[in-house]
Amino acid sequence: MKKNKYFTLTIMTVVLFISGVSSLDSNHFLNQDEMEKYLKNAPILSIEKDLELGRTNFWRITLNDGKKERRAIFKHVDRPRPHILSDSYKYELAAYKLNKMLSLNIVPPLVERTINNQEGSLQLLVENVITERERALKKIKPKNPQEFKNDLDLINLFRILVHDQSSDTNDILIQLDNWKVWRVDFSMAFFPSSDILPESRIERCSKSLFKNLMDIKNRHLEKELDPYLNKREINGLIERKNTIIRTIRNLIKLNGEEAVLF
Numbered sequence: 001m002k003k004n005k006y007f008t009l010t011i012m013t014v015v016l017f018i019s020g021v022s023s024l025d026s027n028h029f030l031n032q033d034e035m036e037k038y039l040k041n042a043p044i045l046s047i048e049k050d051l052e053l054g055r056t057n058f059w060r061i062t063l064n065d066g067k068k069e070r071r072a073i074f075k076h077v078d079r080p081r082p083h084i085l086s087d088s089y090k091y092e093l094a095a096y097k098l099n100k101m102l103s104l105n106i107v108p109p110l111v112e113r114t115i116n117n118q119e120g121s122l123q124l125l126v127e128n129v130i131t132e133r134e135r136a137l138k139k140i141k142p143k144n145p146q147e148f149k150n151d152l153d154l155i156n157l158f159r160i161l162v163h164d165q166s167s168d169t170n171d172i173l174i175q176l177d178n179w180k181v182w183r184v185d186f187s188m189a190f191f192p193s194s195d196i197l198p199e200s201r202i203e204r205c206s207k208s209l210f211k212n213l214m215d216i217k218n219r220h221l222e223k224e225l226d227p228y229l230n231k232r233e234i235n236g237l238i239e240r241k242n243t244i245i246r247t248i249r250n251l252i253k254l255n256g257e258e259a260v261l262f
Contacts (some may be wrong), residue, residue, distance in 0.1 A: 035124060038070070039072060039109060040113060042063035043065065044063055045069070048062075056187060057076075058075045058076075059115070060073060060074075060125075074115055074120050075123075076089055076119065076121075077089060078120075090228040091186050092110060093121050093228050095164075098161070098225065099158065102213070107182065107186070110124070126184070132169040132172035132173075133168070142179055148181070150204075153262075155181065160197055160240065162189040163189060163190060163236065164188065165188065165197065167197075167199060192236040194236055196240065206262055207261045210245075213241055221238060248260060
């Protein structure tokens with residue numbers, strides 16, 4: 001949720017993610033490449049429009065490849081910066097691409113697809129989930145508290161990296177059968193700032209993400225994200241990446257590696 005006036009719209013989006021019937025579940029989950037291929041090529045059975053008024057105006061798409069029926073969310077609004085109320089499906093694509101580049105697997109599979117002559121992003125629905133907000137309100141304890149905390153810390157760092165100003169825990173989805181944690185809704189991310197989000201703190205990071213942040217080349221980021229982000233947005237991302245790396249290094253010096261990296 002980006003602003004209070006968008007609260008109802010965000011809740012509606014999350015409800016549609018939760019209500020997926022034959023979508024993304026751990027028992028039938030293909031690998032990323034297979035799922036992307038499915039989203040790109042599976043025939044469309046139905047399109048439900050006008051499910052959300054205002055900001056994203058997404059469509060709900062039902063797909064069936066003859067083996068499995070799944071549902072997905074199609075976002076087509078494209079108001080990139082410098083629009084004042086910037087909101088674009090291309091930021092969703094950039095977030096998913098970056099998530100893959102860093103080997104995170106915290107953003108549900110998503111592809112670019114044209115539906116009804118409309119270009120947009122198509123993301124698989126996540127089923128059998130609760131939001132982190134709902135979990136906290138109901139005081140539901142995770143199966144493995146430490147693993148769950150690690151997942152939330154990864155999502156926090158990724159949100160800082162892409163400068164998504166939404167701190168809404170309705171954007172964090174938890175699969176009930178295996179406690180897999182996902183983060184959705186990045187259509188307003190990648191604000192072109194070098195600053196770390198003021199309300200967010202960098203405290204911990206996985207060893208693999210820290211290594212990947214250090215290893216990834218700026219020119220690789222520029223090449224892969226150029227279709228979705230402008231120059232200022234990419235430069236802001238690179239500067240935030242460097243700030244995160246410096247911050248983690250300083251935390252390690254101050255508190256020791258075991259307290260910072262997991």
